[in-house]
Amino acid sequence: MWNRIEGAPREEIEKIQLKRLRDVVQRVYHLVPFYREKFQEAGITPDAINSVDDLARLPFTTKQDLRDHYPFGLFTVPLDQVVRIHSSSGTTGKPTVVGYTRNDMDVWNEVMARTLQMVGCGPEDVVHNAYGYGLFTGGLGFHYGAETVGSAVVPSSGGFTKRQLLLMKDFGATILCATPSFALHMAEVAKDEGYDLHSDFRLRAGFFGAEPASEGLRQALREVWDIIYVEVYGLSEIIGPGVAASCPHGNLHVMEDHFIPEVVDPETGEVLPDGEEGELVFTTITKQALPIIRYRTKDITVLHREPCACGRTLTIMESVRGRADDMLIVNGVNVFPSQVEHVLTTVEGTTPNYVIVVDKKGVLDKLEVWVEVDEATFADGIGALEELKARLQSEMLNELYINVKVKLVEPKTLERSMGKAKRIIDRREAEGMKS
Amino acid sequence: MSKKYAVKQLSIFLENRKGRLLEVTEAMERARVNIRALALAESAEFGILRLVVNNPEKARSILASEGFTVKEQNVFAVEVPDTPGGFSSVVRILHDNDINVDYTYAFVGGGDKAVLIFKVPDRLFDVAIQAVEKGGIKLMEPMFFYD
Numbered sequence: 339m340w341n342r343i344e345g346a347p348r349e350e351i352e353k354i355q356l357k358r359l360r361d362v363v364q365r366v367y368h369l370v371p372f373y374r375e376k377f378q379e380a381g382i383t384p385d386a387i388n389s390v391d392d393l394a395r396l397p398f399t400t401k402q403d404l405r406d407h408y409p410f411g412l413f414t415v416p417l418d419q420v421v422r423i424h425s426s427s428g429t430t431g432k433p434t435v436v437g438y439t440r441n442d443m444d445v446w447n448e449v450m451a452r453t454l455q456m457v458g459c460g461p462e463d464v465v466h467n468a469y470g471y472g473l474f475t476g477g478l479g480f481h482y483g484a485e486t487v488g489s490a491v492v493p494s495s496g497g498f499t500k501r502q503l504l505l506m507k508d509f510g511a512t513i514l515c516a517t518p519s520f521a522l523h524m525a526e527v528a529k530d531e532g533y534d535l536h537s538d539f540r541l542r543a544g545f546f547g548a549e550p551a552s553e554g555l556r557q558a559l560r561e562v563w564d565i566i567y568v569e570v571y572g573l574s575e576i577i578g579p580g581v582a583a584s585c586p587h588g589n590l591h592v593m594e595d596h597f598i599p600e601v602v603d604p605e606t607g608e609v610l611p612d613g614e615e616g617e618l619v620f621t622t623i624t625k626q627a628l629p630i631i632r633y634r635t636k637d638i639t640v641l642h643r644e645p646c647a648c649g650r651t652l653t654i655m656e657s658v659r660g661r662a663d664d665m666l667i668v669n670g671v672n673v674f675p676s677q678v679e680h681v682l683t684t685v686e687g688t689t690p691n692y693v694i695v696v697d698k699k700g701v702l703d704k705l706e707v708w709v710e711v712d713e714a715t716f717a718d719g720i721g722a723l724e725e726l727k728a729r730l731q732s733e734m735l736n737e738l739y740i741n742v743k744v745k746l747v748e749p750k751t752l753e754r755s756m757g758k759a760k761r762i763i764d765r766r767e768a769e770g771m772k773s
Numbered sequence: 774m775s776k777k778y779a780v781k782q783l784s785i786f787l788e789n790r791k792g793r794l795l796e797v798t799e800a801m802e803r804a805r806v807n808i809r810a811l812a813l814a815e816s817a818e819f820g821i822l823r824l825v826v827n828n829p830e831k832a833r834s835i836l837a838s839e840g841f842t843v844k845e846q847n848v849f850a851v852e853v854p855d856t857p858g859g860f861s862s863v864v865r866i867l868h869d870n871d872i873n874v875d876y877t878y879a880f881v882g883g884g885d886k887a888v889l890i891f892k893v894p895d896r897l898f899d900v901a902i903q904a905v906e907k908g909g910i911k912l913m914e915p916m917f918f919y920d
Contacts, residue, residue: 711819713844715842718784719814720815723821724816746788748787748840748841
């Protein structure tokens with residue numbers, strides 16, 4: 339364990355939570371007009387928080403609230419105290435922006451260090467980090483976490499699979515950090531390249547997150563790379579990766595002395611008891627630049643508060659079972675249908691009649707958008723239609739940050755094959771990850 | 774004046790899918806619509822079927838009711854001798870007048886004549902008709918195709 343608090347008695351954890359919760363509520367109430375107004379509407383003052391359970395009395399915060407205050411409207415510090423800004427694609431054009439003070443970076447490094455220490459990752463380890471470096475929190479989150487525990491980090495970022503394999507082998511990487519689908523893709527390429535996955539590589543554990551992974555996929559990764567599978571849960575609005583991580587007993591522990599989890603009924607917002615499935619909600623209690631109160635993650639899961647065989651007393655969350663909205667995760671990138679709609683309505687001559695099809699190409703996800711060609715769109719020329727297709731593809735890349743294949747289809751196709759309202763066809767699950 | 778020679782052509786968007794072309798031809802057959810001329814342009818994923826029929830209004834409403842995306846275009850048709858240089862005589866006139874041809878297709882008419890169909894940009898349609906007519910080429914009236 340990186341920090342003894344991970345296995346401290348529940349009373350001690352809850353005492354810390356209460357103190358920090360009261361601080362953060364004071365902080366947002368006095369520094370962010372948005373929170374003050376919402377608290378006042380709900381008839382709550384900061385001194386109403388007398389127990390962690392009182393959290394339930396506070397209003398929720400949503401992704402829409404972050405968008406409405408784009409870019410820095412919910413920050414509690416001036417920019418001169420901010421040392422890092424990350425951003426993820428938003429649901430309709432505007433990205434979500436998150437900021438970190440020096441202290442927030444310490445918090446992030448701390449929770450990432452705990453994450454990496456789930457398998458004792460330390461100075462002897464070579465950490466091959468294949469998460470994307472950039473605005474996405476995955477790459478830099480793991481990077482500094484690994485530096486914090488003293489490992490040698492190889493910041494390879496995504497892509498260039500063959501070169502990554504060469505470096506992993508030659509540098510003797512012991513830890514791999516990647517999205518599950520990319521890790522499996524690496525294994526397939528490695529086989530094709532003639533590597534012996536067990537004897538050519540020294541990997542002992544992998545840290546996987548940023549996208550859902552079936553148990554089949556996890557098992558496939560364990561076997562093909564001969565590694566311990568560590569699941570990492572996180573979202574940039576809360577901090578990035580490191581909100582929760584799985585121990586060697588397979589339980590996903592929430593770093594709840596920094597982020598208090600709740601599970602609520604997605605319809606009514608009512609807090610649900612442990613063991614019941616609902617929407618995961620987080621309150622950050624140590625972050626300064628962008629503290630967030632009762633953030634609706636839209637992730638569906640179950641919480642358990644019971645001691646784990648690993649010695650940790652931190653709350654256990656189950657792997658995310660689904661989404662309360664229609665967000666898709668494609669190769670680790672969040673995609674909202676509303677983004678696709680946004681492109682279709684802004685590119686002249688197209689109507690928002692579309693279907694999103696997600697499928698597997700090999701082990702990686704591929705995204706197709708089928709767009710109806712109606713009379714307004716239909717230019718009588720192959721060239722004009724190909725141009726429209728190319729333009730839509732390039733606009734989608736701009737908006738979604740991933741490659742999308744646009745397919746022009748007849749109007750009847752969409753209705754006939756899936757009923758009008760259905761906008762998303764996800765074929766990935768049906769395939770399973772039989773390996 | 775050039776309206777006189779505007780032949781209505783139907784362009785139909787088709788996905789490259791088995792049986793799709795047959796659905797169009799069968800719809801025409803059921804409606805007793807006669808196809809007088811046709812051309813099919815294709816890309817990897819879709820195609821455009823262009824038809825000149827004996828009753829464009831009827832054909833269009835049938836196809837639309839069957840869910841096809843149909844666009845009506847004005848094209849013009851000329852009759853040339855079915856001998857070497859016949860096609861060239863028209864293309865040369867269009868070229869000399871800086872008129873771009875979007876596409877063209879042809880069929881053998883009666884006897885020793887061939888009928889050529891041309892699609893030019895809409896804004897150049899009148900200019901094209903005038904140039905062709907002035908060049909002594911015989912323009913076909915739409916009634917040649919329609920009932």
